[in-house]
Amino acid sequence: MKHNYIHIGVCLWAVSLSVCAQDIHEHSACLDDSISPMKEAILSEVTVQGIAGIQRLKDAASPFMVVSPKQLHNALGTNLVDAVGHLPGLSQISTGTGISKPVIRGLGYNRVVVVDQGIRQEGQQWGDEHGLEVDEEGVHSVEVLKGPASLMYGSDAIAGVMILHPEHPLEVGTMQVKVGSQYQSNNGLYDYHVGFAGNVKGFVWNWHFLDKAAHCYKNDADGYVPGSFFKERDVQGMFGLNKGWGHSWLRFSRVNFTPGITEGELVGGDFNGKSYGITSPYQKVFHYKAVSDNAWYFGDGTLKAIVGYQQNYRREFEEEEEAELAMRLHTVNYDIKYLHTLPHDWKIATGIGGMWQRNVNQGEEYLIPDHHLFDIGFFATAEWEWEKWHFSGGARFDNRHLNTSSLIEEDELRFEALNKNFTGVTGSLGAVWNVTDKLNLRLNAARGFRAPTVSELSSNGVHEGSIQYELGNEDLKAEKSTQLDLGLDYTSHYVSLQASLFCNWIDDYIFLARLPFETDGYRTYQYRQGDARLMGGEVSLDVHPFNPLHIQNAFSYVRGMQLHQPDEAKNLPMMPAPKWTCDVRYEFPDFAKGHCRRTFLAFGSELNFRQNKFYAVDDTETATPSYALFNLSAGMDLHVFGHNCIELTLSCQNLFDKVYQPHLSRLKYVDTNSALGRQGISAMGRNFCIKVNVPIDIHLK
Numbered sequence: 001m002k003h004n005y006i007h008i009g010v011c012l013w014a015v016s017l018s019v020c021a022q023d024i025h026e027h028s029a030c031l032d033d034s035i036s037p038m039k040e041a042i043l044s045e046v047t048v049q050g051i052a053g054i055q056r057l058k059d060a061a062s063p064f065m066v067v068s069p070k071q072l073h074n075a076l077g078t079n080l081v082d083a084v085g086h087l088p089g090l091s092q093i094s095t096g097t098g099i100s101k102p103v104i105r106g107l108g109y110n111r112v113v114v115v116d117q118g119i120r121q122e123g124q125q126w127g128d129e130h131g132l133e134v135d136e137e138g139v140h141s142v143e144v145l146k147g148p149a150s151l152m153y154g155s156d157a158i159a160g161v162m163i164l165h166p167e168h169p170l171e172v173g174t175m176q177v178k179v180g181s182q183y184q185s186n187n188g189l190y191d192y193h194v195g196f197a198g199n200v201k202g203f204v205w206n207w208h209f210l211d212k213a214a215h216c217y218k219n220d221a222d223g224y225v226p227g228s229f230f231k232e233r234d235v236q237g238m239f240g241l242n243k244g245w246g247h248s249w250l251r252f253s254r255v256n257f258t259p260g261i262t263e264g265e266l267v268g269g270d271f272n273g274k275s276y277g278i279t280s281p282y283q284k285v286f287h288y289k290a291v292s293d294n295a296w297y298f299g300d301g302t303l304k305a306i307v308g309y310q311q312n313y314r315r316e317f318e319e320e321e322e323a324e325l326a327m328r329l330h331t332v333n334y335d336i337k338y339l340h341t342l343p344h345d346w347k348i349a350t351g352i353g354g355m356w357q358r359n360v361n362q363g364e365e366y367l368i369p370d371h372h373l374f375d376i377g378f379f380a381t382a383e384w385e386w387e388k389w390h391f392s393g394g395a396r397f398d399n400r401h402l403n404t405s406s407l408i409e410e411d412e413l414r415f416e417a418l419n420k421n422f423t424g425v426t427g428s429l430g431a432v433w434n435v436t437d438k439l440n441l442r443l444n445a446a447r448g449f450r451a452p453t454v455s456e457l458s459s460n461g462v463h464e465g466s467i468q469y470e471l472g473n474e475d476l477k478a479e480k481s482t483q484l485d486l487g488l489d490y491t492s493h494y495v496s497l498q499a500s501l502f503c504n505w506i507d508d509y510i511f512l513a514r515l516p517f518e519t520d521g522y523r524t525y526q527y528r529q530g531d532a533r534l535m536g537g538e539v540s541l542d543v544h545p546f547n548p549l550h551i552q553n554a555f556s557y558v559r560g561m562q563l564h565q566p567d568e569a570k571n572l573p574m575m576p577a578p579k580w581t582c583d584v585r586y587e588f589p590d591f592a593k594g595h596c597r598r599t600f601l602a603f604g605s606e607l608n609f610r611q612n613k614f615y616a617v618d619d620t621e622t623a624t625p626s627y628a629l630f631n632l633s634a635g636m637d638l639h640v641f642g643h644n645c646i647e648l649t650l651s652c653q654n655l656f657d658k659v660y661q662p663h664l665s666r667l668k669y670v671d672t673n674s675a676l677g678r679q680g681i682s683a684m685g686r687n688f689c690i691k692v693n694v695p696i697d698i699h700l701k
Helices: 002-014 040-045 069-074 080-084 454-458
Strands: 047-050 053-056 064-067 090-095 099-104 112-116 141-146 160-165 174-184 190-200 203-214 230-243 246-259 282-298 301-317 325-342 346-361 371-386 389-404 407-409 412-415 418-434 439-450 460-463 468-471 479-491 495-519 522-543 549-562 579-587 596-608 627-639 645-653 687-699
Touching: 047 141, 069 141, 069 645, 080 090, 080 099, 099 112, 099 160, 371 454, 389 454, 418 454, 468 495
Parallel strands: 112 160, 468 522
Antiparallel strands: 047 053, 064 141, 090 099, 141 160, 174 190, 174 687, 190 203, 203 230, 230 246, 246 282, 282 301, 301 325, 325 346, 346 371, 371 389, 389 418, 407 412, 418 439, 439 479, 460 468, 479 495, 495 522, 522 549, 549 579, 579 596, 596 627, 627 645, 645 687
């Protein structure tokens, strides 16, 4: 009890402070401050990766969201997706605190492309318990494109794209050392990281090291949850040249991630939930990445070439020392494009991109076969400004070839050899009308394409992540998406309103359907197809009555339906509940002779409404009651020795220790013998967090 009072005392002290991570060397002025719709000048300067190169956010026809470095630093969560998953239109499929997958407007898994260090992240993302093996300390800012983005990224971007931007090189003649740490009370999460970056006469470098670990988390209903621990140790670096002709950078990273596997089973009395040791079952994942990022300037044009190699080595351990399931995935990504600015406010881009993959099974158990995959896509895009109008559009052709190997076990055919070829023609056409300096209207139509994954075509085995036996369907066709987006944003000195509506029709939508028998004692499911429709939108209202006070509200809703289905099967599975968030933030003026800067206090709430539109076939899903979460955060920048500062953050997540189960949590459906007599495991309870970052700037003569 004494320790609890100490934690509460720390939290109350935290209320007197605020949070704000400073970044002195931004590649865009818009990211130097928190992206706040109340600030007209900031909105007019925010840039995103448009279809024909960098463009202003206010001129983007597709719905974009930008998470600045400060917002990312201030966000609450135990992993990267958890930190940004509370934004309007975003949610997450979670497995405890260690594994989260992004969901954009109700679509996740292989329907969302994650771009890290310039290439798409590939790491068996089709699996329920397969998270993002990304070094979050190496992520400087985030862009989220909501809606089909196959035009820019090819197959799988049918729901949207999450772009993780690394830190841009420093200015010439500067170096910076960064050290930092954080601690979270609920699961004992700790990390420490150290980095060193610089720019000497155009020779640039940036590297860092991260060590992170957490024991099992707890809540009032389940106590400490066995298997919810994780460990992580990462190294990431970059070096290269910045010259007048362009740049040439080499990026590399190594992520060593060891998450536990939560199965919901009771454990003996000797279970120590606060131990940082590794207990079975668990995963061991190594993800290696090397990326060559190059750009050459030719007058009004730029040639960009990115080539990357990544390897994902994933193993699952039960009781034995040898891995029962082991998969090694090799991926080569390539993206070559030419950007050109023409007279009369035209910008065009054309290029080629794709990837090559090879997956090899090296364990005793199998879920998917060995396979080879090759993607290639050709695209051309254009942007044009005319008076108060901004038009954008383009077209793309993609081809994916998939070749799987056969496997015979005990004289029975486990996997049949497949040779599949999928093609797709995609495109988009949009317009933005700058009605006034404060009001913009947007309309965009996009066509998306997603080829079936090897798991959807050929899986044959027990999927431990979902505790079921899965069968593929070799007759699956590619998904085709058509989406319409309508939006507006109004920005004044005191009020900002952003609203967007969408309707997404997906032909040949792929989903899992239960079969009327069991295999090896597991419920058996097989992939099938049907037509689907998703509708919804987001509304954000930000009120800024006077300079230090910000009141931000956001509401998001999505309704996913399978067409031509009976009532129990008409709802798409894994659809997020409607969500409303409210954040009140007060920014204090600088004090203590200017040593204490960017001080603020923030109180936030998140209301997740009841989700009663669920996939009810064979009790695959159940309704989820509504619940509300409340958070506190506070912090400041302490400036010493000129521009150097200590960035201090204190926060409390789930302030009132609410017991709840998110609708998209995988742990909601695990079998458990809880004393409460209910199925599933609840999410993390109250959690206090403290973060400290110390950047040390060095200016060379």
